[in-house]
Structures are given as structure tokens and as C-alpha cells.
Amino acid sequence: MAVGLSHPVCVDVPSETDAVLGKPFKLTCIACMRREEVRAITRVDWFYTPKEDGTLIPIFQYMNGRPKEVEGPWLKRLMWSGSADLQDVSIRIRNVTYDDAGTYHCQLFRQFEFDYFTPSVTKTKVIELKVKAKASxxxxxxxxxxxxxxxxxxxxxxxxxxxxxxxxxxxxxxxxxxxxxxxxxxxxxxxxxxxxxxxxx
Missing domain, CATH: 1.20.5 (Single alpha-helices involved in coiled-coils or other helix-helix interfaces)
Structure with a gap:
């Protein structure tokens, strides 16, 4: 009887939206691949939009197999919290402040590598983050x-x-x-x- 290797199950769960002041917080972004056996080039861009403004501010990037922080106010405040298979492309805020409240965009780009063509797909997830003084x-x-x-x-x-x-x-x-x-x-x-x-x- 042949036994095949089982792949981890990917569950697309929404991110939590209530952060506590002074505590770390994970911005969850799950992007399940339907065919795990297909290789793909993955790029992830995280953006932040303040409440009073609609401008997309780049804050974090994952490209060419490496996480990359973006210069600006978010430098040294974010860390990669994704999985090795890139089903989970989340990031974590090290120390939440009131200024972190706002809208976050997780933009995922995948380019699949087939023999004769390379289709691509782009997904965007939006997280509305609120910051509380203490946990409820x-x-x-x-x-x-x-x-x-x-x-x-x-x-x-x-x-x-x-x-x-x-x-x-x-x-x-x-x-x-x-x-x-x-x-x-x-x-x-x-x-x-x-x-x-x-x-x-």
C-alpha cells in the first residue's frame, strides 16, 4: 500500500480587528493555493491607509523569497509572520500605538509556472484595525x-x-x-x- 505525503490544510480565516495598545498584533492574511503541487512566484505588498486620508502607504513587502521592510514610520515596527508555503502571508505589529488604527491592505500577486503558459492572479484583502486601551x-x-x-x-x-x-x-x-x-x-x-x-x- 502506497502512502502519500499529506499537505497541510489551508483555512482562509479573517483577521482580528481589535488591537490592544502596547501589545503585539498579527494582521492575518490567508491566501490558499488550490493546487499546492504547482510552483508559483509570490509577491506580497502591505499598505496602510490612515482614517483621515485615502492614500495607500506602502509599509511592508515580500518579494523573491524574502521579507523586506519599507523605509518610513513603520520601519523596525513590523515583522514577517507568514508560513513557509506562503499560504499565510501575514505580518505582525511589534508594539501597537493609537496611530496604527486605520485600514490595511494585503495585496497578493502569484504567477504560476506551467509548462506552456504562466497565468497570474492578484488578490487584495482589507483589514479595518481598531486600537483599544485594554483588552475587552x-x-x-x-x-x-x-x-x-x-x-x-x-x-x-x-x-x-x-x-x-x-x-x-x-x-x-x-x-x-x-x-x-x-x-x-x-x-x-x-x-x-x-x-x-x-x-x-
Missing amino acids: EDPTALYSEIMMYLLLVFLTFWLLVEMVYCYRKISKSDEQSQDPATNYLAIPSEHKDNQAAPVCE
Whole structure:
């Protein structure tokens, strides 16, 4: 039986849009190739558009197999976060500031290498980024914490009930074990008193 090598599954997921001030943030850009066995030349251009302006500002580039930072305010603030097979062509902001809020464009160009022709495809993904002062509460984590406390209270109550039940059971067992001994000791004493009583004729 022949076993072939399996290729990693590519899932096109949207990027998160809420960044936290002072924290790193990944701008996710997934571009799945339908035929992984076909070689392709890939180029990725990242652009930023401020909220008050519609100008596309180049901020990062991937070309000829190498990531390349672009001169300007974004220099040394971005890093490549893509995969080796270039299905994932994401980048990461090292330290988010309020100025990072705005629109990001991930522009991908692929030129496929077939025997007789070289078709190409261009894709663009847009990410609207918002910057918050602190991370918002995760409702799932909050519900989990509440359930944990409720479970702890229930287990404490159950343990208390079990302790009271066991204490009463042990106390009742001790009383029952003491009664026969008391009766046993009391019978000879009563019998002795009866023997010592004078017989009336």
C-alpha cells in the first residue's frame, strides 16, 4: 500500500480587528493555493491607509523569497509572520500605538509556472484595525469563572452535608453500642439487690 505525503490544510480565516495598545498584533492574511503541487512566484505588498486620508502607504513587502521592510514610520515596527508555503502571508505589529488604527491592505500577486503558459492572479484583502486601551473581557472566560465558583460552592456544601451525616451516624452507632453494655452491667446489680431483700412470710 502506497502512502502519500499529506499537505497541510489551508483555512482562509479573517483577521482580528481589535488591537490592544502596547501589545503585539498579527494582521492575518490567508491566501490558499488550490493546487499546492504547482510552483508559483509570490509577491506580497502591505499598505496602510490612515482614517483621515485615502492614500495607500506602502509599509511592508515580500518579494523573491524574502521579507523586506519599507523605509518610513513603520520601519523596525513590523515583522514577517507568514508560513513557509506562503499560504499565510501575514505580518505582525511589534508594539501597537493609537496611530496604527486605520485600514490595511494585503495585496497578493502569484504567477504560476506551467509548462506552456504562466497565468497570474492578484488578490487584495482589507483589514479595518481598531486600537483599544485594554483588552475587552472574554465572555467565555467570565462564564467559566462563574461556573468554577458555583461548582466550588456546591462541592463545599456537599462536603459539609456529608460530614454532618457521618457525624450523626457515628454518634448513633456509639449510643447503640453503649446500650447493651449498660443493660448487661445493670442486670446483675438488680439481681443482687433482689437476693438481698428479706423474704416476707
